[in-house]
Amino acid sequence: MPDDRAIETHDLSKKYGDRLAVDRLNLTVASKQVHGFLGPNGAGKSTTIKMMVGLLRPTSGSLSILGQGVRGDNPKVRRKLGYMPELPRFPKHLSGEELLDVYGRMYGMSKTERKGRIPELIKMVGLEGRGKDRIGKYSKGMQQRIGIAQALISDPELVILDEPSIGLDPVGMVEVRNMVKDIVKSGTTVFFSSHLLAEVQQVCDHVTVIHLGVMRYSGTLDGISSNVFARRRIVIELEKPVDSVLASLKTLKFATAEANMNTYTLHLDTREDVRAEISRAVTGAGGVIVRMQEEGGGLEDAFLSLVGKEGMA
């Protein structure tokens, strides 16, 4: 049993009718870290997570959670797992505390354990004073908060959160981020999905990027910029437009060039520093450089290039 792997999937696929929502996903999430699951809307994040928590059966492939294979209905695996659904909905007629209490019973928690844990969680998610109110009277953000609390009720080894900060105000988003950091400090593995790069960037050590059901990257956050080829651009401004400059730039093998008035943009196909060569090509063709600047190549650009530039915030 690989102790250091909280989640492992092998060629995990899910089809809805003819639509392939998740395509042969091979994902490994190491224990005791925060792993972000990033992708634009419709990427297949929720579908993957639902297979992990046993709500959906994989069309093909397999997965194991905390060293146990998940096939069919597996309550034993779920005992060590806390899950917060995307836009969770709970019995409206129960109060927040009652909800945590009844779910705590399902985890086999004793009365004393529940009594200790529930107020602690209510406080942690910022619902102090509202624990006795019915969930039906909660705002969207409060329902989200009770959703986080119920995922943590049993002090699980692995917490899976599907877009935990959707519906929260900016303060709430920061609070959730801090909660995630606290959870992982206590030795819990956190796997959470998001379509916000900024959010993932601030809490995760590791990240998996998925787009159209296909895994595009999985590894450390820092590794993205170096491993993922993000297109850099070099923008050159000349004193005045010169036709021969464009012709000369077009002969460069490592870039494609385009011109707009006296501004020339080169889309680089290389990671090397090629500024000297470019400058030589421009001056050789009779151009006078006023400004030369490199753009792109950051984390954001790496993500955009991973997900085909569309839909990534």
Place this chain on the structure above:
Amino acid sequence: MAQKNRAGTLAAFLAVLYYEFLWNIRKKKIIAIFIIIFAIATVQLAFAPIADAVANPPQTLQANPTFTFDGIAALTGIFLFLVGVATTMNTVSGEFESGTIVPLLTKPVSKTLVFAGKVVAAVTTLLAAYAFLVAYITVGGTLIYGPQDNLNVVPLGILGLTIGSMVWASIALTLGTLSKNSVLAALGSFGFYIGITIAGALIGSFLGASTILFYAPGMGASGTTGACAGLERGGGQTFSTGTDGLASMLMRWVLNPGQVLNFCGFQFRASGAPTTTLLSSDTFANVAFRDLWVSLVYVAGLLLLSWFAFRRSQIAES
């Protein structure tokens, strides 16, 4: 973080049961069922005194030692149907409709346990509701109509009402599990009830108490203590022996096990009135026993089907 507690299956089951009752009590569903039952029993109790009081000239109320027994036996058909369907129409489908199925099924309780908890909660609700009803008409009956006979078999009446109602409840539960829609479950069950009632009535009036009616849910075949040839002359008492009549049958099984019931058929001729012939006859004991297992087979079969559907279900909608 090691899990300090390893709850057994029993603890998980009790947690599911607690969840189910907590939810249903909070939704006031159980209270609504009790109110319906209370209202119907009150009408039963008050009918004769009011009728007597408004009669012209006013009558004095007669003592009626069989009021409770007859009252239980009279609870059939649409009443058992409504109470049963109200109890289970959203038991599973409501969880799908509200989305609460998602957090529920991701807790460490198996689907089988969740289903079992829901069924046990439904049976307990029906049992409690009918026990309350029978207690109410027993006490009320004694106060209004004097001491009551045969109170020893009244618990069997409660059991019969519960099982008879469970036949309809199981249909609603199954339709709800298959369709994941409470309205479809209720309407579908009602359609089934109407269909089976009309089909039963047609069979009953053209063929008589034919064997097929012994095995159909609902009112089933009518049996008479009189002779078939003498049916038109009003000899003997007639009893409905279907799953709806289970309470009455179980009570009579104990009181009158050897009493013979005749099941009569009709023969239509080209001219003249149809003749009545004896199709079969059996003792109360045998009829009640058959009625009991037919009801239980329906309940078990339907629950098995919906358990299977529930276990197979995937929760794709968020």
